[in-house]
Amino acid sequence: MYTAEFTYKKAGSISEAISLLQQHPDAKLLAGGHSLIPTMKLRLASPPALIDISKVAELRGVRLEGDHLVIGAMTTYHELETSDLLKQHCPIIPQAVHLIGDPMVRAKGTIGGSLAHADPAADLPASMLALDAKIKVQGPGGARVIAADNFFTGMFSTAMQEGEILTEVHVPVRAGARMAYAKFPHPASRYAVVGVAVVADGGSVRAAVTGAGEHAMRLSKLEQALAGKPLTAENITAACQGLLPPDHLNHDLVASKEYRAHLVDVMARRALMQAAGL
Amino acid sequence: MADKLFGKAMKRVEDPRFITGTGNYTDDMTLPGMVHAAMVRSPYAHARIKKIDVSKARSYPGVLAVITGQEMKDAGINGIPTGWLHPGIKTPPHYAITFDKARHVGDIVAAVIAETRQIAEDAAELVEVDYEPLPAVALGSDALKPGAPAVHDDVPDNVCFTWSIGDKAAVDAAFASAHKTVKLNLRNNRLVPNAMEPRASLAQYLKASDEYTLWTTSQNPHIHRLLIAAFIMGIPEHKLRVIAPDVGGGFGSKIYQYPEEIIVLYAAKKLNRPVKWTARRSESFVTDSHGRDHETVAEMAVDQSGKITAVRVDTIANMGAYLTTFAPAVPTYLYGCLLAGTYTTPHIYCHVTAPFTHTTPVDAYRGAGRPEATYLLERLVDVMAHELGMDPVEFRRKNLIPPDAFPYQTPVALQYDSGNYEANLDKALELVNYKALRQQQEEWRKQGRYMGIGVITFIEACGLAPSALVGSLGAQAGQWESALVRVMPTGKVEVFTGTHSHGQGHETAFAQVVADELQIPVEDVVLVHGDTGRMPYGWGSYGSRSAPTGLSAIVLATRKIIDKAKKIAAHLLEASPDDIVHEDGKFMVKGVPDKAKTFFDIALMAHLAHNYPADLEPGLEATHFYDPKNFVFPFGTHIAVVEVDPDTGKVKLLRYLSVDDCGPVINPLIADGQVHGGVAQGLGQALLEEAVYDKEGQILSGNFLEYTLPRADDMVQIEHDHTVTPCPHNPLGIKGIGEAGTIASTAAVANAVMDALRPFGIVHLDMPYTPEKVWRAIQATKPLSQAAD
Numbered sequence A: 001m002y003t004a005e006f007t008y009k010k011a012g013s014i015s016e017a018i019s020l021l022q023q024h025p026d027a028k029l030l031a032g033g034h035s036l037i038p039t040m041k042l043r044l045a046s047p048p049a050l051i052d053i054s055k056v057a058e059l060r061g062v063r064l065e066g067d068h069l070v071i072g073a074m075t076t077y078h079e080l081e082t083s084d085l086l087k088q089h090c091p092i093i094p095q096a097v098h099l100i101g102d103p104m105v106r107a108k109g110t111i112g113g114s115l116a117h118a119d120p121a122a123d124l125p126a127s128m129l130a131l132d133a134k135i136k137v138q139g140p141g142g143a144r145v146i147a148a149d150n151f152f153t154g155m156f157s158t159a160m161q162e163g164e165i166l167t168e169v170h171v172p173v174r175a176g177a178r179m180a181y182a183k184f185p186h187p188a189s190r191y192a193v194v195g196v197a198v199v200a201d202g203g204s205v206r207a208a209v210t211g212a213g214e215h216a217m218r219l220s221k222l223e224q225a226l227a228g229k230p231l232t233a234e235n236i237t238a239a240c241q242g243l244l245p246p247d248h249l250n251h252d253l254v255a256s257k258e259y260r261a262h263l264v265d266v267m268a269r270r271a272l273m274q275a276a277g278l
Numbered sequence B: 001m002a003d004k005l006f007g008k009a010m011k012r013v014e015d016p017r018f019i020t021g022t023g024n025y026t027d028d029m030t031l032p033g034m035v036h037a038a039m040v041r042s043p044y045a046h047a048r049i050k051k052i053d054v055s056k057a058r059s060y061p062g063v064l065a066v067i068t069g070q071e072m073k074d075a076g077i078n079g080i081p082t083g084w085l086h087p088g089i090k091t092p093p094h095y096a097i098t099f100d101k102a103r104h105v106g107d108i109v110a111a112v113i114a115e116t117r118q119i120a121e122d123a124a125e126l127v128e129v130d131y132e133p134l135p136a137v138a139l140g141s142d143a144l145k146p147g148a149p150a151v152h153d154d155v156p157d158n159v160c161f162t163w164s165i166g167d168k169a170a171v172d173a174a175f176a177s178a179h180k181t182v183k184l185n186l187r188n189n190r191l192v193p194n195a196m197e198p199r200a201s202l203a204q205y206l207k208a209s210d211e212y213t214l215w216t217t218s219q220n221p222h223i224h225r226l227l228i229a230a231f232i233m234g235i236p237e238h239k240l241r242v243i244a245p246d247v248g249g250g251f252g253s254k255i256y257q258y259p260e261e262i263i264v265l266y267a268a269k270k271l272n273r274p275v276k277w278t279a280r281r282s283e284s285f286v287t288d289s290h291g292r293d294h295e296t297v298a299e300m301a302v303d304q305s306g307k308i309t310a311v312r313v314d315t316i317a318n319m320g321a322y323l324t325t326f327a328p329a330v331p332t333y334l335y336g337c338l339l340a341g342t343y344t345t346p347h348i349y350c351h352v353t354a355p356f357t358h359t360t361p362v363d364a365y366r367g368a369g370r371p372e373a374t375y376l377l378e379r380l381v382d383v384m385a386h387e388l389g390m391d392p393v394e395f396r397r398k399n400l401i402p403p404d405a406f407p408y409q410t411p412v413a414l415q416y417d418s419g420n421y422e423a424n425l426d427k428a429l430e431l432v433n434y435k436a437l438r439q440q441q442e443e444w445r446k447q448g449r450y451m452g453i454g455v456i457t458f459i460e461a462c463g464l465a466p467s468a469l470v471g472s473l474g475a476q477a478g479q480w481e482s483a484l485v486r487v488m489p490t491g492k493v494e495v496f497t498g499t500h501s502h503g504q505g506h507e508t509a510f511a512q513v514v515a516d517e518l519q520i521p522v523e524d525v526v527l528v529h530g531d532t533g534r535m536p537y538g539w540g541s542y543g544s545r546s547a548p549t550g551l552s553a554i555v556l557a558t559r560k561i562i563d564k565a566k567k568i569a570a571h572l573l574e575a576s577p578d579d580i581v582h583e584d585g586k587f588m589v590k591g592v593p594d595k596a597k598t599f600f601d602i603a604l605m606a607h608l609a610h611n612y613p614a615d616l617e618p619g620l621e622a623t624h625f626y627d628p629k630n631f632v633f634p635f636g637t638h639i640a641v642v643e644v645d646p647d648t649g650k651v652k653l654l655r656y657l658s659v660d661d662c663g664p665v666i667n668p669l670i671a672d673g674q675v676h677g678g679v680a681q682g683l684g685q686a687l688l689e690e691a692v693y694d695k696e697g698q699i700l701s702g703n704f705l706e707y708t709l710p711r712a713d714d715m716v717q718i719e720h721d722h723t724v725t726p727c728p729h730n731p732l733g734i735k736g737i738g739e740a741g742t743i744a745s746t747a748a749v750a751n752a753v754m755d756a757l758r759p760f761g762i763v764h765l766d767m768p769y770t771p772e773k774v775w776r777a778i779q780a781t782k783p784l785s786q787a788a789d
């Protein structure tokens, strides 16, 4: 009973959700509600209407389509964590998801909600960047696909437009790729103070960090340093030094800019060591 | 008769209702016609209230009243007094709703009463307060600086009181002639209590009889009734009933008389409707009295032989913006008097300055003063041992009060009645295998792994008593306890206690003892607590007093029942009362087991009084008021083992072992549970928790996203054992266990972390040992082992 009053609508399909969004100006989509509802209780947001898409069947589930996995936006963390397809083809997602919140959060929270919310400390964005995922959105004007690299544009902001719905995440399947996520959790909130995802495929490494800056970002210095090099302990340790200059990093009660920059190096090293099986 | 229940790990009778969500908490209650209160709170730490415009809020549909401080003052409602006075203490008024200035973030400036909580909260946002923000001060030492903004106009230097104990001249002389001295500047971090159930109050006024009932989250309903009746509202004491139903944790924070309780009582009469208020968690963070917050200079002196000769302490204890009920007692008698710890230190001096600041009030929080004392003393001991090149355990052993020295008079007022510290220490060392741990530590250090071992011994003084003594020290309350044991015609027993259970399991443990005493099934006993309308009187639960004081009263009342039952049995069995024995659940003639009456027979006849001694009153109930002769002095040894990750600075608890001595243990399941929770809370202070204020007096860690409470994965399985040294002056020899874990574990974990960091040459860091703090400290040095290679 803490939120301001709002109208509740439940959508049965993507197209219904799109038209409900058009009918209700300033409405918000409701997915797992684990970011949205707390902000409403604190009255940081008071949307006049919520459009619940959490039960839309076409937005749920994980499937393999040719050379990539398709993850419905309303697939819950719990479903991701326990998905055999993901465990087999993309283990970094279950691994990262397991570190999100607690079982209650994972029972309700969704991949689409997390990516659309674009919390700078959310876990999944780092893996999306490291996996070179594509994010499919759909609006009144049709569907489009945005590369993860271009999706996160700022603190709580994305390349999605007013009226668009995040519908699917496409993750390329790379046989033999080694991947891992290392997280330094905030001691209180357990969000990522710093979380580094790495995907090593042949001689190339894609790496990304969340929690460090305004939004998740690639660690290009690290990627370059390891390009074409075997993942040995020496190479990894040498590469994970001063990956990000502190100046533009986040700072809060738990971590100053300098400490965050240091944690990026440590978490990158740990993720790489784990991916390399060292 | 079944085996004795004393010592049995019975499951708690309260748990089925708590874990199935069928407890009855204040917020669960709904009364016909009930309306809701929402508070308008100051967003500023310090501001002049120039004008309050309530018109928008008042005209919002569903709003019944908007109450201001001026209105309540004009209606003759007084400020909230403190319950403990020192000579010269300044007690500026603490009005439920402030009207001149806001003195901390969360200070109430108006209250909105409305038909629903939603409307009340919506309308609270419409109250327009014209604030003139003023400079604020949050840190105690800053408040004492010349020119610091005054919290109260009539206390321009912000000094609420100063206090000292001990022989300063003797201490100074001991320091002058010391072999070695050590000195630490330490900060005891401010904590937010965070009981699981937020505070809530529901007031009802009955016009016909001019009677009030207040349901509230309280550890001590009689104290509330007394303060409200005699000091704040002038309600005749017999016209006010205070009920503390199920209460979900207190840790001290629900001892105090809070403004919201006064506001709902006032509003209930004004509107002639029941009024309820329940705190939001964000309100709890800024209004439940905080704990700790000391800035201290602590020194220790030793002689050639390694004996501690003196301890000198100078503390600034932040009181916050107002004095809550027991605030003045905490950094004084519950702190300075504890500085002997378990040691024979002959000379101790402690000086305390208590300033007001623009922060949430600070009062007793689990352990209250004793964790602060234990922390500084045990830090000093470890630093001194290191300075002397001695193993910290051996240094402690050398200084422990020997078992034949009891009763032991400390130089800081307390007289310890009993103790056997070295045996307790040895048991803990053996259980943890201290030697092997130290070897492992050596090996790990060679591998660049940083393990730390913290061993501490501690005593706590709890069950404050006797009343005359605490009165002479400034308490405005008695510290005895009452019990009423009422036997019904069917032999079932109601036990009324003035203590209150809000997580301690009294309904189980006390019933076990009563069942033993009366030799009846435990299912036949029910404990009633938390209602001024039902029990004789009582001072509530805090300071680990419920078992030593409250249960002692109950035991003595049951013994009166047994004496009377013997007289009734003697009459029925045509024997002399002296020949009646109470055995196997029966009252029988000594040596003639078939001449016996059951407890039920006696209970029934006491009520029928048909065949009954002529000179005996009918009925079977007894009241006892018990004023203990002394405090009780639980003690123990706690050992923490941690590992520090030098890459991130993160501290991980590896092991935790405690050997507590709370005398004979009534219910080991409950006692262990108290230790477990207490240890987690103390670890929280050492590693995780801190109420951080900025210079403007804003709390930066005022929610669970920032304020770190310990969680399951911060803990390990606690290894726990007991030694048993009975208290010599109460009927069961029992001592408190509610606070021991918290009093000990902060110091044990702190010493463990500092021990882990010893290879880096780090001598002291202030708590909490957050990763960045530890990492920075390591960065500022170079590990000796790495420097060597």
Ligand SMILES: Cc1cc2nc3c(=O)[nH]c(=O)nc-3n(C[C@H](O)[C@H](O)[C@H](O)COP(=O)(O)OP(=O)(O)OC[C@H]3O[C@@H](n4cnc5c(N)ncnc54)[C@H](O)[C@@H]3O)c2cc1C
Pocket: A028, A029, A030, A031, A032, A033, A034, A035, A036, A037, A038, A053, A073, A099, A100, A101, A102, A105, A108, A109, A110, A111, A112, A113, A114, A116, A117, A119, A121, A122, A123, A124, A164, A165, A166, A167, A189, A190, A191, A192
């Ligand atoms: C106690 C707790 C702990 C947490 N810990 C972590 C953690 O460790 N790591 C972490 O990453 N996160 C954590 N979270 C956040 C959690 O992951 C959220 O669930 C997630 O951020 C949002 O997902 P949701 O499905 O709940 O979305 P909602 O809260 O329902 O929605 C979030 C936002 O996204 C919008 N939105 C939702 N779905 C769509 C869509 N399909 N298209 C467009 N917009 C959409 C909504 O309108 C809203 O603005 C925690 C949350 C809680 C409550």
